[in-house]
Amino acid sequence: MESGNDNELVRNKQVILKDYVSGFPKESDMYVSSNGTMKLKVPEGSNGIVVKNLYLSCDPYMRSRMIKNKAITGNYYIDSFKPGSKGDLVWGRTGWEEYSLITDFQNMFKIQHTEVPMSYYTGILGMPGLTAYAGFFELCSPKKGENVFISTASGAVGQLVGQFAKLLGCYVVGSAGSKEKVDLLKNKFNFNEAFNYKEEPDLDAALKRYFPEGIDIYFENVGAKMLDAVLLNMKAHGRIAACGMISQHNLDKPEGVHNLMHLIYKQIRIEGFFVFDYDHLYPKFLELVLPQIAEGKIVYVEDTAEGLESGPAALIRLFSGLNIGKQVVFITQE
């Protein structure tokens, strides 16, 4: 966080979205502008702060911000960030640029723990981490011994949900889109089982193989065909946390889900959520996760692109599933 008396005008490279996107986004939908400049001094009369961005985050939800008039509603309550002093480290929602002027502190958290990589605040200790925590513990009411299935399980959120579930004593299976990711799930994150959905001609059969007794909890990141197969395999009183439906992001007409009758047959609850509703849990979440990180009981895999210029490509890679783990863009060390 930079603030105060600096009147210097600095270059401020920015990633700019050219126009609203339909269909699969392309790298060329964005460009890096080097024309921007920014005064490090906060404008007269503003109580904002200037932050220098160290890492940027690539997340699936960003696709839905590329559409015109796409209303995403909800409460965005966060304990207000109290503007601190020059040199403070913060994380939160900024632009894709080198420097950002922040005037709405509700989107900012002060970083208190610096013994971890700073990139963690785009992932395990940031929005995806809190998403995994709130979605799993608050929405899914998990119990020891329950059967948990996670789609896009090696992603920024999925890898954590699986590790939380394992720590609780659940049986955990994840799906992902490559052999490398499946290996990661089984060997690095200690999932009980994992499979490559691209090699399964019949998702229903795959789920029956891994869950002969059915699924208690499904952490939904995919939608459509996977959700349809899951609905056939849920147990009575199963819970589904709908975190994302990445298979649908780039379609103009979303695919149909046909098996919703099973919500009734098996008294299933499905709940969509945004992490913004759970920001008040952040301190409790840190309390759980920091010691686990320190003891190596929770690990986190990142896929880091170097430089703001690599941002557009990194985001497109995410939608193609080419990233391994949390996709981060590194801008500068300090």
Added chain:
Amino acid sequence: MESGNDNELVRNKQVILKDYVSGFPKESDMYVSSNGTMKLKVPEGSNGIVVKNLYLSCDPYMRSRMIKNKAITGNYYIDSFKPGSKGDLVWGRTGWEEYSLITDFQNMFKIQHTEVPMSYYTGILGMPGLTAYAGFFELCSPKKGENVFISTASGAVGQLVGQFAKLLGCYVVGSAGSKEKVDLLKNKFNFNEAFNYKEEPDLDAALKRYFPEGIDIYFENVGAKMLDAVLLNMKAHGRIAACGMISQHNLDKPEGVHNLMHLIYKQIRIEGFFVFDYDHLYPKFLELVLPQIAEGKIVYVEDTAEGLESGPAALIRLFSGLNIGKQVVFITQE
């Protein structure tokens, strides 16, 4: 309830399902057999009871029992019925016949209140009544002033959900399939608004007309196209109780629902349920509803078919939406 020493063999007419049904059920899928007989005396060594059936109930869920291997799972916990004495009145799940031998008392409730029509125990004071109560109050977390939408709103369950919501001070709109039903909703049940879905070429537009600010609570009895339109019109943190999806009962391949992304965009909860999970609420439910019936603040409309022989036709009428209100089959006065 008849029990004890009667050794008499009586005729026991029964409605028999000929075979599993696919597609829309026909009256000819069932037949009335007059060949059955029954000893009114309970078999030696059995602790069962014999009941004489006065009214039978036609309910949408019965369609899903006509399919082979259609697993409907869940907890069927009910406070055990204590076998009483000859002449007791009971309600619960029996066969479609004149007399039934009951050995599983978990499905039986003793009738304590006889100041209401006995047919009410197939409807407002029976399974549909408790369904409306549990689905609305337990699943939807309703608050005064919220916007409530109910599909198949003049049916056995819908008419009650709407009246509960009105009593709580909600804005209530219902959809139904004829002018007569729409009139009933507005004039008899005091819904704020009602519309005939068959006359709406664009359900999304219809909902926007009645809910310019969106829907807080949707009581789902229909599925498919209606659910898709509702998802577009839900408010943030909306709740959907999935009670039934009658539009899908008779399809071999269910229709797709395309707008599930809105579960996430608007943090919506949708929960399927069976009344069996809420049987423990029955006394509390009676406490609420009996005085309201006595004071005329809650009314109930029934459509009564006369005689066991009319059962198959009455059930088919239900799936064609020809019934007005709760479909009952009257067998005998006592």
